[in-house]
Amino acid sequence: MATEKSAVFIIFGGSGDLAHRKLYPAMYSLYKTGVLKDHFAVIGTARRPWSDDYYRSTVIDSLKDFDNDEKAMEDFSKHFFYQSHDVNDSDHYIALKKLASKLDDQFDTGHNRVYYMAIAPRFFGTVAEHINSEGLKTDGYNRLVIEKPFGRSYDSALELNNSLTKTFSESEIYRMDHYLGKYMVQQLTQIRLKNKQFEKSLNKKYISNIQVTLSESLGVEDRGGYYETAGVLRDMVQNHIMQIIGAVAMDEPAKLDSESIHEVKRDVFDSLQDLTPEEVDQNFVRGQYDEDITGSKKAYRDEDNVDPKSNIETFVAGKILLDSERWENVPFYVRSGKRMPAKSSRIDIVYNDSATELGLNPNTTVTFLIEPENGSSILVNGIDYQESNQSLIKFPEKPNYFDHEREAYESLMIDILDGNKIHFTLWDELQNAWKYVDVIRNQWDNETPDFPNYMSNTMGPDAASELLERDGNSWTWDD
Numbered sequence: 001m002a003t004e005k006s007a008v009f010i011i012f013g014g015s016g017d018l019a020h021r022k023l024y025p026a027m028y029s030l031y032k033t034g035v036l037k038d039h040f041a042v043i044g045t046a047r048r049p050w051s052d053d054y055y056r057s058t059v060i061d062s063l064k065d066f067d068n069d070e071k072a073m074e075d076f077s078k079h080f081f082y083q084s085h086d087v088n089d090s091d092h093y094i095a096l097k098k099l100a101s102k103l104d105d106q107f108d109t110g111h112n113r114v115y116y117m118a119i120a121p122r123f124f125g126t127v128a129e130h131i132n133s134e135g136l137k138t139d140g141y142n143r144l145v146i147e148k149p150f151g152r153s154y155d156s157a158l159e160l161n162n163s164l165t166k167t168f169s170e171s172e173i174y175r176m177d178h179y180l181g182k183y184m185v186q187q188l189t190q191i192r193l194k195n196k197q198f199e200k201s202l203n204k205k206y207i208s209n210i211q212v213t214l215s216e217s218l219g220v221e222d223r224g225g226y227y228e229t230a231g232v233l234r235d236m237v238q239n240h241i242m243q244i245i246g247a248v249a250m251d252e253p254a255k256l257d258s259e260s261i262h263e264v265k266r267d268v269f270d271s272l273q274d275l276t277p278e279e280v281d282q283n284f285v286r287g288q289y290d291e292d293i294t295g296s297k298k299a300y301r302d303e304d305n306v307d308p309k310s311n312i313e314t315f316v317a318g319k320i321l322l323d324s325e326r327w328e329n330v331p332f333y334v335r336s337g338k339r340m341p342a343k344s345s346r347i348d349i350v351y352n353d354s355a356t357e358l359g360l361n362p363n364t365t366v367t368f369l370i371e372p373e374n375g376s377s378i379l380v381n382g383i384d385y386q387e388s389n390q391s392l393i394k395f396p397e398k399p400n401y402f403d404h405e406r407e408a409y410e411s412l413m414i415d416i417l418d419g420n421k422i423h424f425t426l427w428d429e430l431q432n433a434w435k436y437v438d439v440i441r442n443q444w445d446n447e448t449p450d451f452p453n454y455m456s457n458t459m460g461p462d463a464a465s466e467l468l469e470r471d472g473n474s475w476t477w478d479d
């Protein structure tokens, strides 16, 4: 039986897309399992003048795709309150403080607070500063949850971090990276700790290369305006791909606790091999999608809210090297793009010939299939590991490991309530990731690309395959 948690959640951007698509369904799952029960309340804030009743009806609507238990949804929604609020108005924070204190008493929440920034990034600093100046913090715990993007360069991330840390200490800040909430990414760490043979295999002696692919089949859809300010390098590589590399490449942590795991992860980010502008040109490929072969899918430049001459990249492939004893000269090939043939998030670990010493067949590749969600599994040379004959890589029995696939937000929400920061990004990891990505961005900004350079529904520009072919390698997942 789940242990009940108590807190008042203040959601900035409570009327928005993220809150309705992700946060409310995740909280509802916690409600159904008893993690949230009697001692919690949620204050949704946004400018629009909604009533509590109307807000509750939107919360219920957001759950209808997941459940039809009307009584439970109704009861759950009674914990929700709406406060019309402009992030720039000090008086609104005073009203918010009053409401939060009242709900602390009404629901007996132990004065615990979760402040959730489901709002445009330009407001993160303003909100945090007002939480301080209007004295919203309590004598319970005060946890600040920040959605991506955390800055758009090292300098802007530093500025944001400085403004947040005037109010919240690093230990109170939870930077979301929902890939770290994904089931197979979390399993990777667990399996490494429990399977010594697998752990032993993860180093330059046995590994030819490691491939991380986060592909999408969709284009930018209705997010052209946002994408024009981001591009895939900032949107996927700086955060999700870097964090996955951290999880694969880190040394074995002394313990399965946040401090030990972040200690070894920090070393990975410290060891990112510096790039010269020439190395950016050699080791990184960018692309932008054109129409598909039938002309039925639009080119990126024809999407809504996109500049018809846009040079924003919708595809990136690159080779990342780490300056460490363990991973010397082992390429981490990374790739992310829109309008690729399928949505797939995967880590392919490609073994070299020496891995036969471990009892592996020559040319073995172990794949952690992260997405699509219902396909999460471990494959050995494309076959479910249990059916493969590679008995020396003994992964855990299915029933122990594959019985509960939690939605990433649900799992991360539990971590926030538990004060567990294992699956959140710390500042020192983030700053090194930004410094690395900034070098690529700056080099790209100096040169005009020849876009568009790949058709929709393809694996990206040819240069992405050539990048690996030059090293005598190839992408494991190729359409």
Ligand SMILES: NC(=O)c1ccc[n+]([C@@H]2O[C@H](COP(=O)([O-])OP(=O)(O)OC[C@H]3O[C@@H](n4cnc5c(N)ncnc54)[C@H](OP(=O)(O)O)[C@@H]3O)[C@@H](O)[C@H]2O)c1
Binding pocket: 012, 013, 014, 015, 016, 017, 018, 019, 021, 045, 046, 047, 048, 085, 086, 087, 088, 117, 118, 119, 120, 121, 147, 148, 149
């Ligand atoms: N949506 C996603 O799937 C997703 C995924 C990852 C990260 N994120 C991040 O999550 C955050 C929210 O994204 P979203 O897609 O939910 O955006 P959204 O749908 O545009 O929601 C923005 C929210 O902010 C409120 N707001 C805007 N201006 C405000 C102001 N001056 N004062 C108070 N409230 C204000 C809006 O309500 P009013 O207009 O009524 O004020 C609305 O509730 C962003 O940082 C985004 O980058 C979103």
